[in-house]
Amino acid sequence: xxxxxxxxxxxxxxxxxxxxxxxxxxxxxxxxxxxxxxxxxxxxxxxxxxxxxxxxxxxxxxxxxxxxxxxxxxxxxxxxxxxxxxxxxxxxxxxxx
Amino acid sequence: xxxxxxxxxxxxxxxxxxxxxxxxxxxxxxxxxxxxxxxxxxxxxxxxxxxxxxxxxxxxxxxxxxxxxxxxxxxxxxxxxxxxxxxxxxxxxxxxxxxxxxxxxxxxxxxxxxxxxxxxxxxxxxxxxxxxxxxxxxxxxxxxxxxxxxxxxxxxxxxxxxxxxxxxxxxxxxxxxxxxxxxxxxxxxxxxxxxxxxxxxxxxxxxxxxxxxxxxxxxxxxxxxxxxxxxxxxxxxxxxxxxxxxxxxxxxxxxxxxxxxxxxxxxxxxxxxxxxxxxxxxxxxxxxxxxxxxxxxxxxxxxxxxxxxxxxxxxxxxxxxxxxxxxxxxxxxxxxxxxxxxxxxxxxxxxxxxxxxxxxxxxxxxxxxxxxxxxxxxxxxxxxxxxxxxxxxxxxxxxxxxxxxxxxxxxxxxxxxxxxxxxxxxxxxxxxxxxxxxxxxxxxxx
Numbered sequence: 001x002x003x004x005x006x007x008x009x010x011x012x013x014x015x016x017x018x019x020x021x022x023x024x025x026x027x028x029x030x031x032x033x034x035x036x037x038x039x040x041x042x043x044x045x046x047x048x049x050x051x052x053x054x055x056x057x058x059x060x061x062x063x064x065x066x067x068x069x070x071x072x073x074x075x076x077x078x079x080x081x082x083x084x085x086x087x088x089x090x091x092x093x094x095x096x097x
Numbered sequence: 098x099x100x101x102x103x104x105x106x107x108x109x110x111x112x113x114x115x116x117x118x119x120x121x122x123x124x125x126x127x128x129x130x131x132x133x134x135x136x137x138x139x140x141x142x143x144x145x146x147x148x149x150x151x152x153x154x155x156x157x158x159x160x161x162x163x164x165x166x167x168x169x170x171x172x173x174x175x176x177x178x179x180x181x182x183x184x185x186x187x188x189x190x191x192x193x194x195x196x197x198x199x200x201x202x203x204x205x206x207x208x209x210x211x212x213x214x215x216x217x218x219x220x221x222x223x224x225x226x227x228x229x230x231x232x233x234x235x236x237x238x239x240x241x242x243x244x245x246x247x248x249x250x251x252x253x254x255x256x257x258x259x260x261x262x263x264x265x266x267x268x269x270x271x272x273x274x275x276x277x278x279x280x281x282x283x284x285x286x287x288x289x290x291x292x293x294x295x296x297x298x299x300x301x302x303x304x305x306x307x308x309x310x311x312x313x314x315x316x317x318x319x320x321x322x323x324x325x326x327x328x329x330x331x332x333x334x335x336x337x338x339x340x341x342x343x344x345x346x347x348x349x350x351x352x353x354x355x356x357x358x359x360x361x362x363x364x365x366x367x368x369x370x371x372x373x374x375x376x377x378x379x380x381x382x383x384x385x386x387x388x389x390x391x392x393x394x395x396x397x398x399x400x401x402x403x404x405x406x407x408x409x410x411x412x413x414x415x416x417x418x419x420x421x422x423x424x425x426x427x428x429x430x431x432x433x434x435x436x437x438x439x440x441x442x443x444x445x446x447x448x449x450x451x452x453x454x455x456x457x458x459x460x461x462x463x464x465x466x467x468x469x470x471x472x473x474x475x476x477x478x479x480x481x482x483x484x485x486x487x488x489x490x491x492x493x494x495x496x497x498x499x500x501x502x503x504x505x506x507x508x509x510x511x512x513x514x515x516x517x518x519x520x521x522x523x524x525x526x527x528x529x530x531x532x533x534x535x536x537x538x539x540x541x542x543x
Binding site: 001002003004005006007008009010011012013014015016017018019022023024025026039040043044047048051055070071072090092096 | 102103105106107108109111120121122123125127130131134137138141142143144145146148157158159160161162163164165166168169170172173177180182190191192193195196213214217218219220221222224225228229231232308312313465466467468469472
């Protein structure tokens with residue numbers, strides 16, 4: 001029998017930060033959207049807003065365009081500051097390429 | 098998606114609700130979105146990561162067995178393919194012996210971390226480069242060029258994360274400069290885009306880079322990379338400028354673009370999304386002046402197309418690389434042309450009238466570009482395909498035959514240069530290559 005041992009070529013992965021903690025529920029929470037406006041976001045995100053508002057009493061979902069939109073703006077420090085200032089409990093990011 | 102979150106340093110098992118592409122097209126039925134609303138809510142509330150750091154740490158060793166070496170080799174190749182680590186062509190499994198042999202070409206310790214390969218974020222070390230080069234059929238003397246090319250790709254200014262994932266499928270083009278190109282057998286002449294059995298280095302180096310893009314970077318078709326066509330990326334492009342054939346006063350590419358002193362071993366990396374032949378030479382009677390000028394017009398006319406390929410590199414990158422053969426460069430130089438004036442001609446005469454851009458719906462892409470300088474270029478009519486003539490990469494390479502030029506259309510926010518570092522034992526590695534491959538740096542059989 002011939003045995004061949006060789007390196008796994010996929011390299012290591014390094015986890016350096018946890019995923020954002022999940023809310024226990026949306027009830028009574030304030031939620032915002034940040035979008036780069038790609039791939040039908042202008043149709044999908046309003047539907048998601050309507051669904052959240054219908055299914056979770058007491059939720060407040062900000063308008064889809066409450067924060068700056070587009071590739072050039074959603075990753076900026078200014079947008080991050082606006083999101084923090086709005087005191088939302090969660091943000092849904094629509095970032096498609 | 099898994100690549101994107103892993104590349105940010107998050108656990109790779111993100112909450113996902115997946116849909117076919119159709120739903121993301123204009124006028125689509127968004128009913129499935131509503132039907133699966135509970136899955137969204139689960140992902141946004143109760144979902145937890147199951148990732149347990151199992152993939153962290155040093156790369157593991159794999160093993161296969163067979164009744165014969167051939168059978169074991171076949172099983173190793175099957176294992177690599179079923180784990181999505183192959184490219185469909187036969188691979189050399191990176192045994193300890195083969196990887197250690199390749200590592201003789203390293204000027205840095207094997208554990209040296211070069212960076213993280215985006216978008217997946219696989220930790221990229223000198224050893225992982227050697228493993229990829231071993232699999233790709235490479236040799237130790239190729240490793241310094243591969244490492245320099247990887248360093249260039251992983252430079253944050255290169256925007257490699259986007260280039261790996263985008264649907265346009267850009268692939269790295271590595272221009273090797275300095276004496277190392279000939280020493281390790283990188284082709285600059287006939288068939289310089291490969292294949293060439295007498296100058297095989299470019300194939301192995303480029304294939305190793307491609308394997309790193311896939312195995313560390315996660316660029317798998319349809320998931321890690323949305324490259325619709327894939328663009329012949331088995332070996333990428335690794336070639337050299339024919340620096341010996343440059344006319345007097347025509348500086349090498351690495352000096353012009355990166356400021357490296359002539360004779361410096363270096364690489365220059367940009368990203369192309371296609372390769373096109375341009376029949377440059379005229380037919381029937383023509384003077385040398387007509388030959389040059391007609392050929393330049395044919396090149397510029399081809400570049401003047403509103404397909405927006407060059408948008409990514411408009412300010413700092415490149416719209417593409419024009420390659421002309423040495424014999425043509427010589428004629429041009431005798432008529433007073435320089436690299437600078439050729440580039441000026443191509444840039445000036447490849448400007449696109451705004452009317453044609455409008456007809457093609459192109460201004461919308463310019464208007465939404467992330468770069469404000471590029472967005473502002475919408476005011477220019479005719480619209481230049483790059484901010485300056487200097488953006489165009491222009492090199493002398495290919496067989497000494499006057500008929501054709503080659504245009505590599507780019508999708509490249511930057512053109513990144515790196516000096517190549519070789520180990521102290523490099524001369525011995527070159528002597529070993531002469532022993533194993535024959536012929537030395539110059540081809541001797543064809």
